[in-house]
Amino acid sequence: MxxxxxxxxxxxxxxxxxxxxxxxxxxxxxxxxxxxxxxxxxxxxxxxxxxxxxxxxxxxxxxxxxxxxxxxxxxxxxxxxxxxxxxxxxxxxxxxxxxxxxxxxxxxxxxxxxxxxxxxxxxxxxxxxxxxxxxxxxxxxxxxxxxxxxxxxxxxxxxxxxxxxxxxxxxxxxxxxxxxxxxxxxxxxxxxxxxxxxxxxxxxxxxxxxxxxxxxxxxxxxxxxxxxxxxxxxxxxxxxxxxxxxxxxxxxxxxxxxxxxxDGFFRADRLRPRPTTTLAPSFAVLVVVDGGGALASERAAVPVSRGDTVVVPYGAGELELSGDVTVIRCRPPA
Known part of the structure; x- marks a missing residue:
C-alpha cells in the first residue's frame, strides 16, 4: 500500500x-x-x-x-x-x-x-x-x-x-x-x-x-x-x-x-506557498501554525489546517503544498 x-x-x-x-x-x-x-x-x-x-x-x-x-x-x-x-x-x-x-x-x-x-x-x-x-x-x-x-x-x-x-x-x-x-x-x-x-x-x-x-x-x-x-x-x-x-x-x-x-543534526524551514510549493521526497514532520490548505501527492490530497501535525514518509514522493497556510517543516540532516 x-x-x-x-x-x-x-x-x-x-x-x-x-x-x-x-x-x-x-x-x-x-x-x-x-x-x-x-x-x-x-x-x-x-x-x-x-x-x-x-x-x-x-x-x-x-x-x-x-x-x-x-x-x-x-x-x-x-x-x-x-x-x-x-x-x-x-x-x-x-x-x-x-x-x-x-x-x-x-x-x-x-x-x-x-x-x-x-x-x-x-x-x-x-x-x-x-x-x-x-x-x-x-x-x-x-x-x-x-x-x-x-x-x-x-x-x-x-x-x-x-x-x-x-x-x-x-x-x-x-x-x-x-x-x-x-x-x-x-x-x-x-x-x-x-x-x-x-x-x-x-x-x-x-x-x-x-x-x-x-x-x-x-x-x-x-x-x-x-x-x-x-x-x-x-x-x-x-x-x-x-x-x-x-x-x-x-x-x-x-x-x-x-x-x-x-547543519549535520536537522533542518527546518517555514513554508508559505504562493500559491503552491513543491516538496522533494523526504521523511519530514510538518507543523501547521496558521491558515489552511492541502498537501497533495500523485495519488491523493490531504487537507491541513492550523494545529495539524503531519508525518511525511519518504515514500509519499514529491508533494505539493497549496493554500493560504503557514507550515514549519522539520527534517533530518541532508
Missing amino acids: PLEPIILPANQPPQFYRGGAAIADLRGGDAREYGPEDWVASTTSMFASDTDGLSRLPDGRWLRDAVCDDPRGWLGDAHLRRFGDSTALLVKLLDAGQRLPVHFHPDDRFARAHFDSHFGKTEAWIVVGTSSEDPTVYTGFRETQSPDTVRDWVRDQDAPSMLEALNAVPVAPGDTVVIPAGLPHAIGAGVFVVELQQPTDFSLTMEWRDFLDSPEKGHLGIGFDTALQVLDTSGWDAERLSTLVRHTGEPDTAAELLAAPA
Whole structure:
C-alpha cells in the first residue's frame, strides 16, 4: 500500500513542569496543567520508559514499529545508509508555563560512552508564540566559569547564580536558537516553541531542586561529577552567541530557519506557498501554525489546517503544498 502523509493526534506524555495552554490553543484541545510538550511523530521514548513519548498512528500502530517494518519506504536509501532505521529526529511542541530549570545535554561521544546511544542531544527552538511580558530564553554562560564554581552551584543548588551566569536572550515569534550539546540553557515562562532535537531524552539537570524528585534524576544515574564533564563552561559573548540565534522575519513568511550549527543534526524551514510549493521526497514532520490548505501527492490530497501535525514518509514522493497556510517543516540532516 503506498505511503502518504498522515495527520497525527496530540501526544503529551506527563512532565515535571507546567504548561500546555498554547498547545491547546493551537491544536484545539483541552489544556492540561502539566501537558507542556507534544512529542510529534516520535519514535523516541522518555528516559527509563519503554513507550511513554512514542507516537501512535491513527491505525493504532506505534510509528516506531511502522518505520522498522518498512524503513526504505519511510526513510529512503540515502537516510538508511547514514542512520539505519532511526528517523534521526524528534520534534516537539513545547509551551513553557513556567521557567524550565538550567540544564544541558550530552554530545554523541558522551552518549555512546554513558548511555549506549548513537545520538546525543543537540536541539533547536523555533519561537512560534509568546505570552509573557518579557519572553526570554537563557543560553550559554556570559563568562567562562571554572568547573569548581559550577560544581559548587550544583552541590548547593544555587539556582540564582546558575541563572544569573547565563545569557538572557529576549525572543519573539520568528526567532530561532540552536542549542549545541553541552551548552547550559533554559526556556523562560511564556515561550512557545517548535523544538527539533536528536532522537533522545537525555537531559542533565543542574537545577534539580524544586523541579525533580531527586538529584539522581538530574544526573540520570551517572553522578554529577561525570555529567559535568560534558558541560560547556566557556564564555559566550554577544558575537559568539549570534552564531546560534537567527531573526527570520515575520512568522508568516517563507524562510530557512536555523543557524549553521544545526547543519549535520536537522533542518527546518517555514513554508508559505504562493500559491503552491513543491516538496522533494523526504521523511519530514510538518507543523501547521496558521491558515489552511492541502498537501497533495500523485495519488491523493490531504487537507491541513492550523494545529495539524503531519508525518511525511519518504515514500509519499514529491508533494505539493497549496493554500493560504503557514507550515514549519522539520527534517533530518541532508
